[in-house]
Amino acid sequence: EVQLVESGGGLVQPGSSLKLSCVASGFTFSSYNMHWIRQAPKKGLEWIALIYYDSSNKYYADSVKGRFTISRDNSKNTLYLEMNSLRSEDTAMYYCALTSGVYWGQGVMVTVSS
Amino acid sequence: EIVLTQSPTTTAASPGEKVTITCLASSSVSNMYWYQQKSGASPKLLIYSTSSLASGVPDRFSGSGSGTSYSLTINTMEAEDAATYYCQQWSSNPFTFGSGTKLEIK
Numbered sequence: 001e002v003q004l005v006e007s008g009g010g011l012v013q014p015g016s017s018l019k020l021s022c023v024a025s026g027f028t029f030s031s032y033n034m035h036w037i038r039q040a041p042k043k044g045l046e047w048i049a050l051i052y053y054d055s056s057n058k059y060y061a062d063s064v065k066g067r068f069t070i071s072r073d074n075s076k077n078t079l080y081l082e083m084n085s086l087r088s089e090d091t092a093m094y095y096c097a098l099t100s101g102v103y104w105g106q107g108v109m110v111t112v113s114s
Numbered sequence: 115e116i117v118l119t120q121s122p123t124t125t126a127a128s129p130g131e132k133v134t135i136t137c138l139a140s141s142s143v144s145n146m147y148w149y150q151q152k153s154g155a156s157p158k159l160l161i162y163s164t165s166s167l168a169s170g171v172p173d174r175f176s177g178s179g180s181g182t183s184y185s186l187t188i189n190t191m192e193a194e195d196a197a198t199y200y201c202q203q204w205s206s207n208p209f210t211f212g213s214g215t216k217l218e219i220k
Contacts, residue, residue: 044214059208101157101159102168
């Protein structure tokens with residue numbers, strides 16, 4: 001059974017940093033591209049980052065480019081999202097997702113507020 | 115950036131009724147994906163590559179379209195289908211979503 005379990009969210013102040021993790025199981029993690037997608041409260045879905053299976057390519061939405069970094073450790077079956085210079089508009093549920101949205105995690109909430 | 119425009123924004127259907135949700139792309143895309151999101155849950159893939167049913171999805175759901183016009187159809191509405199539905203394109207970075215269609219049961 002495919003499982004994606006996010007962690008690392010919480011309440012942080014504007015300008016601070018946070019690192020999310022997504023632990024994968026039930027499939028060969030090192031063979032698949034992975035994504036981070038977020039959803040602000042009562043809003044729609046926003047794709048924010050993609051990393052290739054071998055970390056050879058990374059892509060970002062303009063809204064997070066230069067502030068967020070996607071990475072992965074295939075030896076640990078773990079996907080990461082390092083978030084810097086957080087803003088109130090980054091407040092959202094953050095989901096990791098397997099290539100082409102086949103499977104999603106349960107999400108982790110990030111709240112940026114003073 | 116490819117903008118996906120979904121319609122309607124909100125709709126309601128009676129059990130047994132047919133429901134169609136449309137997704138118009140600002141530029142041509144090769145395929146469309148559809149997700150169902152119930153309250154408090156993460157999105158679930160319904161349709162991939164425009165018309166292929168994801169594993170475990172009831173066959174009352176179907177997808178069609180090409181180019182800039184796509185649609186999701188529920189052939190016979192059931193109470194459990196009440197949810198928000200999103201289209202998404204994986205053809206062009208950034209991989210944009212439609213704004214969602216909230217479907218309620220009458």
